[in-house]
Amino acid sequence: MTTNRISLTELERGTPFEQRHIGPDQAAQAKMLAHIGFGSLDELTAAAVPDVIKSAEALDLPQGRTEAEVLDELRGLADRNRVLSSMIGLGYYGTFTPPVILRNVMENPAWYTAYTPYQPEISQGRLEALLNFQTMVADLTGLPTSGASLLDEGTAAAEAMALARRVGKVKKGVFLVDADCLPQTVAVIETRAEPTGVEVVVADLSDGIPAEIAERGVFGVLLQYPGASGAVRDPRALIEQAHELGAIVTVAADLLALTLLTSPGELGADIAVGTTQRFGVPMGFGGPHAGFMAVREKFARSLPGRLVGVSVDADGNKAYRLALQTREQHIRREKATSNICTAQVLLAVMAGMYAVYHGPEGLAGIARRTHRYATVLAEGLRAGGIEVLHGTYFDTLTARVPGRAAEIVAAAREAGVNLRHVDADLVGIACDETTGRAQLTAVLGAFGVQGDIEQLDAAAGDALPESLLRSDDYLAHPVFHQYRSETAMLRYLRTLADRDYALDRGMIPLGSCTMKLNATTEMEPVTWPQFGALHPFAPVDQAQGYLTLIQELEERLALVTGYDKVSLQPNAGSQGELAGLLAVRAYHRANGDEQRTVCLIPSSAHGTNAASAVMAGMKVVVVKTGEDGEVDADDLHAKIEQYRDELAVLMVTYPSTHGVFEEHITQICAAVHDAGGQVYVDGANLNALVGVAEPGKFGGDVSHLNLHKTFCIPHGGGGPGVGPVGVRAHLAPYLPNHPLQPTAGPETGVGPISAAPWGSAGILPISWAYVRLMGGEGLKRATQVAVLSANYIAKRLEPHYPVLYTGPGGLVAHECIIDVRPLTKATGVSIDDVAKRLIDYGFHAPTMSFPVAGTLMIEPTESEDLAELDRFCDAMIAIRAEIEKVGTGEWDKEDNPLRNAPHTAASLTGEWTHPYTREEAVHPAGVDAAAKYWPPVRRIDGAFGDRNLVCSCPPLEDYDG
Numbered sequence: 001m002t003t004n005r006i007s008l009t010e011l012e013r014g015t016p017f018e019q020r021h022i023g024p025d026q027a028a029q030a031k032m033l034a035h036i037g038f039g040s041l042d043e044l045t046a047a048a049v050p051d052v053i054k055s056a057e058a059l060d061l062p063q064g065r066t067e068a069e070v071l072d073e074l075r076g077l078a079d080r081n082r083v084l085s086s087m088i089g090l091g092y093y094g095t096f097t098p099p100v101i102l103r104n105v106m107e108n109p110a111w112y113t114a115y116t117p118y119q120p121e122i123s124q125g126r127l128e129a130l131l132n133f134q135t136m137v138a139d140l141t142g143l144p145t146s147g148a149s150l151l152d153e154g155t156a157a158a159e160a161m162a163l164a165r166r167v168g169k170v171k172k173g174v175f176l177v178d179a180d181c182l183p184q185t186v187a188v189i190e191t192r193a194e195p196t197g198v199e200v201v202v203a204d205l206s207d208g209i210p211a212e213i214a215e216r217g218v219f220g221v222l223l224q225y226p227g228a229s230g231a232v233r234d235p236r237a238l239i240e241q242a243h244e245l246g247a248i249v250t251v252a253a254d255l256l257a258l259t260l261l262t263s264p265g266e267l268g269a270d271i272a273v274g275t276t277q278r279f280g281v282p283m284g285f286g287g288p289h290a291g292f293m294a295v296r297e298k299f300a301r302s303l304p305g306r307l308v309g310v311s312v313d314a315d316g317n318k319a320y321r322l323a324l325q326t327r328e329q330h331i332r333r334e335k336a337t338s339n340i341c342t343a344q345v346l347l348a349v350m351a352g353m354y355a356v357y358h359g360p361e362g363l364a365g366i367a368r369r370t371h372r373y374a375t376v377l378a379e380g381l382r383a384g385g386i387e388v389l390h391g392t393y394f395d396t397l398t399a400r401v402p403g404r405a406a407e408i409v410a411a412a413r414e415a416g417v418n419l420r421h422v423d424a425d426l427v428g429i430a431c432d433e434t435t436g437r438a439q440l441t442a443v444l445g446a447f448g449v450q451g452d453i454e455q456l457d458a459a460a461g462d463a464l465p466e467s468l469l470r471s472d473d474y475l476a477h478p479v480f481h482q483y484r485s486e487t488a489m490l491r492y493l494r495t496l497a498d499r500d501y502a503l504d505r506g507m508i509p510l511g512s513c514t515m516k517l518n519a520t521t522e523m524e525p526v527t528w529p530q531f532g533a534l535h536p537f538a539p540v541d542q543a544q545g546y547l548t549l550i551q552e553l554e555e556r557l558a559l560v561t562g563y564d565k566v567s568l569q570p571n572a573g574s575q576g577e578l579a580g581l582l583a584v585r586a587y588h589r590a591n592g593d594e595q596r597t598v599c600l601i602p603s604s605a606h607g608t609n610a611a612s613a614v615m616a617g618m619k620v621v622v623v624k625t626g627e628d629g630e631v632d633a634d635d636l637h638a639k640i641e642q643y644r645d646e647l648a649v650l651m652v653t654y655p656s657t658h659g660v661f662e663e664h665i666t667q668i669c670a671a672v673h674d675a676g677g678q679v680y681v682d683g684a685n686l687n688a689l690v691g692v693a694e695p696g697k698f699g700g701d702v703s704h705l706n707l708h709k710t711f712c713i714p715h716g717g718g719g720p721g722v723g724p725v726g727v728r729a730h731l732a733p734y735l736p737n738h739p740l741q742p743t744a745g746p747e748t749g750v751g752p753i754s755a756a757p758w759g760s761a762g763i764l765p766i767s768w769a770y771v772r773l774m775g776g777e778g779l780k781r782a783t784q785v786a787v788l789s790a791n792y793i794a795k796r797l798e799p800h801y802p803v804l805y806t807g808p809g810g811l812v813a814h815e816c817i818i819d820v821r822p823l824t825k826a827t828g829v830s831i832d833d834v835a836k837r838l839i840d841y842g843f844h845a846p847t848m849s850f851p852v853a854g855t856l857m858i859e860p861t862e863s864e865d866l867a868e869l870d871r872f873c874d875a876m877i878a879i880r881a882e883i884e885k886v887g888t889g890e891w892d893k894e895d896n897p898l899r900n901a902p903h904t905a906a907s908l909t910g911e912w913t914h915p916y917t918r919e920e921a922v923h924p925a926g927v928d929a930a931a932k933y934w935p936p937v938r939r940i941d942g943a944f945g946d947r948n949l950v951c952s953c954p955p956l957e958d959y960d961g
């Protein structure tokens with residue numbers, strides 16, 4: 001019996017996680033390889049990936065660990081974070097996530113694995129949730145049009161600055177920022193302003209706009225309401241004065257305070273921005289949370305980011321979809337006004353649901369309690385002889401303690417509370433939803449004050465200014481009143497989730513977006529309090545677990561990409577682009593090359609590339625794409641020559657946005673370097689490269705990655721994301737840093753790109769866990785299977801649809817583009833018809849019309865097993881046969897299952913007048929009737945919604961019957 005003995009070490013390894021992450025098993029891989037004519041994964045890689053870019057060595061990462069081991073390691077890291085009561089404030093507050101929302105949204109794959117709602121018919125649940133979010137923000141800010149989330153408060157304020165400059169009457173002058181704005185917001189604004197030539201002036205505006213500033217011209221003003229110090233001032237006179245100067249006024253507001261205070265809209269503001277973090281979203285050491293922006297109606301069409309609107313479907317029923325999609329930055333390219341793409345959908349859904357669950361009275365109750373704690377504390381401090389600076393405040397106090405601030409902050413820390421160390425003489429104390437009597441006693445004690453909470457409560461009056469008490473109704477819509485019991489809430493969440501198609505139903509074969517497995521083990525730590533409850537500005541000695549995790553992830557990503565240094569601060573791919581381009585800019589300037597401002601971008605690039613370049617103060621020059629989908633070498637060389645002295649950088653996606661490993665990449669990089677330019681390799685397609693090739697080694701100077709694509713952070717229905725930027729050593733001094741956390745970046749850095757020092761730190765455990773679970777070999781195998789799956793699909797579909805571009809050996813990289821244009825031309829069946837018909841077959845459509853109009857881009861990823869790949873191919877082939885029926889006239893040109901797709905259950909029960917059967921409509925070949933996904937609405941009329949823009953919950957009467 002000894003011959004079959006398996007060693008303990010081997011048994012302990014259990015089932016390698018790799019086998020859970022990678023869909024096709026050995027036997028399936030062999031079948032797929034045989035189908036495309038290869039004997040092994042290595043043979044395929046050798047043929048598909050150009051030799052010039054291949055890594056010389058295997059990834060120097062340890063072998064993958066088991067799920068149990070990795071969870072243990074993560075628990076160890078979590079235990080090295082110390083969670084104190086946070087009373088630091090500055091835009092980040094303790095909050096109690098209602099468990100019904102925690103478990104059924106944040107921890108529920110039906111919500112977190114969904115894609116951006118570009119296919120609205122299968123996204124009605126999250127679109128409704130986002131409409132709730134928009135309604136909540138619009139109501140509380142008193143401004144009618146709110147978008148469906150921005151990345152954080154700092155970048156929302158920076159976007160407001162850009163908006164003010166675009167739409168305002170004053171075209172010159174400065175952007176004026178009140179001194180009581182959040183310091184990280186001011187810093188993010190300064191990072192964004194400098195390259196675009198905007199001058200930011202920070203001044204104390206409590207007595208109005210100083211004459212010498214007014215004389216220079218002011219195009220925009222930013223106020224914080226309540227201020228960073230806690231002060232609540234009546235800004236009406238200031239807003240009026242700003243308007244007289246022709247300035248656009250932005251108020252950065254706290255939504256909880258707005259349940260009690262007059263709204264910015266009513267005060268006269270043009271734009272309101274802020275964060276919705278304290279509406280039930282854990283602090284997560286800085287993020288992710290949903291930022292917001294709301295504007296006056298006349299600016300609705302200039303809002304950055306996504307906007308959900310109401311429209312109608314083919315049966316005239318109300319339906320939601322993304323409004324004004326032609327504004328999407330993908331399409332705007334160099335005309336883009338903002339680079340935001342991935343936003344914060346999952347967190348926006350949570351914040352909206354928090355308002356749905358609590359309703360206006362519940363929210364106001366939380367606000368009143370928070371305010372009362374602050375007043376009780378102020379009463380106690382004053383009674384103890386401590387000076388409290390402001391007479392009117394909401395939740396935050398500033399205490400003046402000459403020379404004693406450090407000592408008091410330390411004493412509070414000893415007692416388990418973090419306070420804000422403003423300077424040597426000032427201490428900030430912020431109350432929130434989680435504040436209790438214990439914290440008040442601890443804080444009073446730290447100041448050396450005794451106080452009986454009951455007596456202080458009896459003595460304390462309210463401290464909200466009489467003139468600013470809110471008197472209008474808000475959140476009157478039934479959605480904010482109907483789901484007060486947990487049963488009702490649970491069912492509402494379930495109802496919405498059931499309307500959506502996410503990865504928990506089937507594959508989402510989105511080119512460029514890598515919708516791979518988001519493993520539960522990777523997700524679990526995110527909601528552990530030791531990762532969730534840390535304030536981003538907590539002392540670093542309380543965050544040792546985080547810092548270790550961050551450092552290790554940075555190092556491992558540097559290894560994988562071949563760069564020398566990585567910053568995890570950017571909280572989306574777009575932000576990584578901006579950070580990378582700012583590094584390039586700073587580098588050229590440091591070398592005395594201020595004139596190097598031209599950014600070459602191939603015409604096939606993702607829209608964020610050009611938008612980021614514009615934001616980095618660069619001039620975009622578009623390079624042609626050749627017939628074969630590759631960068632047109634002649635045009636590139638001509639442009640390099642033409643702009644030789646001004647060339648700053650070439651931005652190139654690799655593998656290309658066409659899903660092809662271009663063979664000339666190293667020559668291209670060399671030519672750019674020869675002309676003194678830098679090479680930016682957009683790393684969103686890194687899923688084709690990990691373990692196989694390193695952009696930092698084959699010619700790139702800088703790249704961003706998308707951890708929400710390649711490294712398993714879920715898409716969340718359109719966010720969150722993390723967009724780390726990796727650079728070679730010469731650019732490292734110019735990575736992002738942070739004014740409040742010196743360890744977060746180089747002293748010589750370009751300033752903060754995100755409001756928080758490590759961006760969306762709260763979701764970094766996901767990518768850390770993925771790398772740890774897979775190990776070096778596992779990561780490489782994932783890449784190889786991703787390439788195998790894409791080639792398998794390409795091969796299976798090729799006889800039915802032309803595959804548009806291929807690289808070496810007729811192979812594609814990790815995605816393939818199939819061309820529907822010839823079929824459209826011959827039969828009238830459009831790309832839309834195919835995409836919507838896929839819904840009837842139980843699939844999410846691939847990426848439509850990007851990067852080439854009239855095509856579908858398919859990226860299966862390594863996580864889909866062979867059965868699912870085949871189910872998809874079978875559906876596509878069956879649809880091809882349906883198109884044929886339209887072509888031959890067997891099916892009517894207009895009234896056919898393709899044109900009428902998707903079919904709802906309701907559409908079957910009325911009178912059936914179509915020339916095809918109900919079975920053909922909803923149970924076409926291969927669809928399992930018992931497992932069918934039913935879309936809740938039929939095809940949505942986007943244009944109708946754009947003409948009749950409605951971006952908050954429809955009025956009550958629409959809900960009758």
Ligand SMILES: *Cc1c(COP(=O)(O)O)cnc(C)c1O
Pocket residue numbers: 340341342512513572573574575606608609653657682684685706721723
């Ligand atoms: C997704 C993507 C981006 C932008 O990333 P976001 O996180 O959405 O900002 C940039 N470039 C390419 C090629 C992408 O696929």
